[in-house]
Amino acid sequence: MSTDSKTRFTIPKPKTVGLYVTLYGAAFLFIVPYLYMVSTSLKTEDFAFSQQPYWIPPEITFQWYQAVLQGAPILQWLINTLVIAGATTIIVVIIDSMIAFSLTKLDWPGKRIVFTVIIASFMVPIYANMVPLYTIISDFGLLNSPLAVILPFSAIPIGVFLFTQFFKDLPDSVIEAAKLDGFSTFQIYLRIVLPLMKPAIAALSLYTFVYTWNQFLWPLIVLQGETSFTLPVGIVTTQPTQVFQPGAEMAVTLIAAAPLFIVFLILQEHLVNAVQMQGTTG
Structure with missing residues (x-):
């Protein structure tokens, strides 16, 4: 047998081994709380309160999930949160992308001042705006409505900043070629840029x-009916004041976190591409 036909094994360098061990160790530390959450939600009451920790429950039960789903309108809260988070995301992407496109690819007086004001708004804490926002929402009669949570966050500065950095890397020649082909400004934005x-x-x-899914304080202020609660607000209302039930707490927390995990899996490839694109452009 010739030397070329033999399978060659490359011995990794100690530095590479140490790097992978560190990365996988850090990843495991991040996963530990979630594993404990799943484990506790499947334990019976005796094992949940046991002083001896059980990562793998000797006896598995789904009673906590059944109790949570039957004892509170979790599904209604889940739908409310999905509607609010989904609508807010769509509106933010549309508005912020339009603003960033106009700031980077269109010529109009005062756009530098507008961009400076948008960036400066990063320094204003959200808590400083809650009183005037509440007054406006109340005057429009939107209290206890999903619009009370959606509208105040329909445009966020970080979205404008992020899109601006990407639009700057888009060659102007692409825009000019589209104009020569007879594309309008909106057609360029919709059919080429996006x-x-x-x-x-x-x-x-x-x-x-x-961010919208995890909001707590603002929905707590403007959503006053139990059926209009979002999941973070509703979870707090389900917590017993007299008896602590760790199984129920972990079950409802897992239900609240599962949709975010699914969304991340769907968008994971695009997120990696976003990091690579931003890292390879100057």
Whole structure:
């Protein structure tokens, strides 16, 4: 047998081995709380309160999931949160992309000032705007409505900033060629620019969806009926004040976190492309 036909094994360098061990170790540390959450949600009451930790429950039960789903309108809260987070994400992507496109690819007076104001709004804490926002929402009669949560966050500065960085890397020659072909400004934005910005759209969509999904204080202020609660607000109302049930707590938390995990799996490839695109452009 010739030397070329032999299978060659490359011995990894100690530095490479140490790097992989560190990365996988850090990833495992991030996963540990979720594994414990799943394990606790499947334990019976005796094992949940046991002083001896059980990562793999000796006895598996789904009673906590059944109790949570029957004891509170979890499905209604889930639908409310999906509607609010989904609508907010769509509106943010549309508005922020239009603003960023106009700031980078269109010429109009004062756009530098507008961009400076948008970036400066990063320094204003959200809590400073809650009183005037509440007054506006109340005057429009939108309290206890999904619009009370959607409209105040329909345009976020970080989205404009993110899209601006991607639009700057888009060659102006593409825009000029489209104009020569008779495309209008809106057609250029809709049919040429947006398809090229899929990684940026995926990154902003995931950020906005997760941020809106996890909102607690503002929905707690403007959503006053139990049937209009979002999941983060509703989960707090299901917590017993007298007896602590770790199995029920972990079950409802897992239900709230599962949709975010699914969304991340769907957009994972686009997020990686967004990081690669931003890292390879100057």
